[in-house]
Amino acid sequence: MTVKRRDAYHLLREAIVSGQFHPNERLVEAAVAERIRVGRTAVRAALVRLDQEGLVTLEKNRGARVRHISDREALEIEEVRAALEGMLARRAAERIKLEVLRELHQVISAMRDRVEHGDAAGYSELNATFHQHIWTAADHPTAARLAGGLKSQAIRFQYQTAMRPGRAQRSLVEHEAIYGALKAHDADGAEEAMRTHLAEVLETLRWAIDTQHRSSRWLPG
Amino acid sequence: MTVKRRDAYHLLREAIVSGQFHPNERLVEAAVAERIRVGRTAVRAALVRLDQEGLVTLEKNRGARVRHISDREALEIEEVRAALEGMLARRAAERIKLEVLRELHQVISAMRDRVEHGDAAGYSELNATFHQHIWTAADHPTAARLAGGLKSQAIRFQYQTAMRPGRAQRSLVEHEAIYGALKAHDADGAEEAMRTHLAEVLETLRWAIDTQHRSSRWLPG
DNA sequence: ATCGTCAATAATGTCGACAATCTAGCCACG
DNA sequence: CGTGGCTAGATTGTCGACATTATTGACGAT
Structure with missing residues (x-):
């Protein structure tokens, strides 16, 4: 097992994969930031990565949601x-x-x-x-x-x-x-x-x- | 063919794929931002995506490079x-x-x-x-x-x-x-x-x- | 001459503030 | 009672400033 990462990306990813956020649930940057104790900037970066990865959908000016996998x-x-x-x-x-x-x-x-x-x-x-x-x-x-x-x-x-x-x-x-x-x-x-x-x-x-x-x-x- | 995108991600991506940046070349955020006429914020987001995609390597505190493919x-x-x-x-x-x-x-x-x-x-x-x-x-x-x-x-x-x-x-x-x-x-x-x-x-x-x-x-x- | 130290510089990481945009609820109107 | 527009609130997008971190080059000791 590799070391536990503490950066926003890995924290958020873990949270999503382990079901702490439900499919289609909205991910409000400010709320998430407070939840995992990091700045909004870091959350934004994490969301971009997760979007590229397909775990999250990111719509311009409309925020992020946990991607529902059909x-x-x-x-x-x-x-x-x-x-x-x-x-x-x-x-x-x-x-x-x-x-x-x-x-x-x-x-x-x-x-x-x-x-x-x-x-x-x-x-x-x-x-x-x-x-x-x-x-x-x-x-x-x-x-x-x-x-x-x-x-x-x-x-x-x-x-x-x-x-x-x-x-x-x-x-x-x-x-x-x-x-x-x-x-x-x-x-x-x-x-x-x-x-x-x-x-x-x-x-x-x-x-x-x-x-x-x-x-x-x-x-x- | 899809429409021509003008956001930083697609612009930078095109530039890299078409060889306007050479492998291993450093991508300094400020310089890139000026080159493609967008803010540094947008460039940062684009770099994160390109890193996830494998076109760019992103090292913490050490910036981004065009990924060299061995x-x-x-x-x-x-x-x-x-x-x-x-x-x-x-x-x-x-x-x-x-x-x-x-x-x-x-x-x-x-x-x-x-x-x-x-x-x-x-x-x-x-x-x-x-x-x-x-x-x-x-x-x-x-x-x-x-x-x-x-x-x-x-x-x-x-x-x-x-x-x-x-x-x-x-x-x-x-x-x-x-x-x-x-x-x-x-x-x-x-x-x-x-x-x-x-x-x-x-x-x-x-x-x-x-x-x-x-x-x-x-x-x- | 070589190595290590340290300051100067350049670049990245982070934050707060504000602008742009979307959403929900309310109200007038048909 | 339903519809459409409008305002207030919430949320995202962007920018500039500043803190943090690497890198470079000069300088001095051995």
């Missing part, structure tokens, strides 16, 4: 992520070092632990580190930057994909498959495993979207 | 582009409309014309429109946005690849192959054709980088 866009993002991470997994398999493999092994053990204890939040965090380790091993800054910039975190929060019963168990198996391919330096296998994993994620997302629609139809408002 | 990064960019555009070509094949197909046909005709007349610049421009038509047909804004961002970085070195003898002719053949697959609504074929096309581009880029190094070794300075 169902369609969520699916698109996961699709792109699959393409990018597939490529990254392939490269990682070709050049991964023993040390990183060991770290991945530890992450998987910890994941297994979280699954047994039903700790969804902890699992989700480990999931992120697992993928980050692969990015490191892939040694492909450009693709890693793009993949990191995707708003998959926000999606997971918005749609609560981790809540699908039994998802964690199957996700664990998929991660183990990826690990196996990486350990064997099997490029094709790694890309394949990663793609099927993300295809499953996409499927889960479709399910989450569907159930969300169903429930909101029964409980309008 | 040989390695140039290759990485093409690699990612191949992954994204491959996906886009696949989707395009599945849903392309007759009208767009006709437009693509016209573009190809025009390309053939440019090749015969040895008009490299014109060909390059048509190349861009060809790909953009495919993005439109793919109807995948997220991927298109990412690919577009990469493209703007790529422009700065792409001109080198057009210089390889006989490249344009072969490029034309590759584009025809892509068109054929799209016309047949052959998803696999389209992705495959696009990937081989971009693999060729990557190979040409390697060649360009290599010859560049050789010549600079014989003619130092």
Whole structure:
């Protein structure tokens, strides 16, 4: 884990991704500035970055809002992520070092632990580190930057994909498959495993979207 | 073509992409502000966006520079582009409309014309429109946005690849192959054709980088 | 001659004030 | 009762001033 950043951008980003601001909520500069204890100037800069990143929409003279990620866009993002991470997994398999493999092994053990204890939040965090380790091993800054910039975190929060019963168990198996391919330096296998994993994620997302629609139809408002 | 924007961001972006500022050149806020006739505030905002976009590097308390794209990064960019555009070509094949197909046909005709007349610049421009038509047909804004961002970085070195003898002719053949697959609504074929096309581009880029190094070794300075 | 210190300079970061712009609510009018 | 315009308030956009931070070059000690 990198150091905790204290600048407005990272603070605000964290706040949005973790759901402290709701989709479509207005972000009034003065209010936000007071909330995270920084000047309005810094908030403005942060908003520009977040707009470029797609987490916020910025309309001239009309302020900023937390960007609502549509169902369609969520699916698109996961699709792109699959393409990018597939490529990254392939490269990682070709050049991964023993040390990183060991770290991945530890992450998987910890994941297994979280699954047994039903700790969804902890699992989700480990999931992120697992993928980050692969990015490191892939040694492909450009693709890693793009993949990191995707708003998959926000999606997971918005749609609560981790809540699908039994998802964690199957996700664990998929991660183990990826690990196996990486350990064997099997490029094709790694890309394949990663793609099927993300295809499953996409499927889960479709399910989450569907159930969300169903429930909101029964409980309008 | 969209309307000509006059805000600092687009002006500065255009200036950088069109090579009016050289790689690694320092972008002093005051100087830039005067150059493009806007306030320093606007320049600051523009720099933040361009930094997020990857066209500029922004170091705290040390100002902004035009981002230098290393040989390695140039290759990485093409690699990612191949992954994204491959996906886009696949989707395009599945849903392309007759009208767009006709437009693509016209573009190809025009390309053939440019090749015969040895008009490299014109060909390059048509190349861009060809790909953009495919993005439109793919109807995948997220991927298109990412690919577009990469493209703007790529422009700065792409001109080198057009210089390889006989490249344009072969490029034309590759584009025809892509068109054929799209016309047949052959998803696999389209992705495959696009990937081989971009693999060729990557190979040409390697060649360009290599010859560049050789010549600079014989003619130092 | 080399290194380190320090002042001078240039550039960035931040703040407050004010102007430009949008929004909500009120009121007159049909 | 609905519609349209208008004013008051809230919010964003821009500017200039100043504080903070890097960089450069001169100078002196070793």
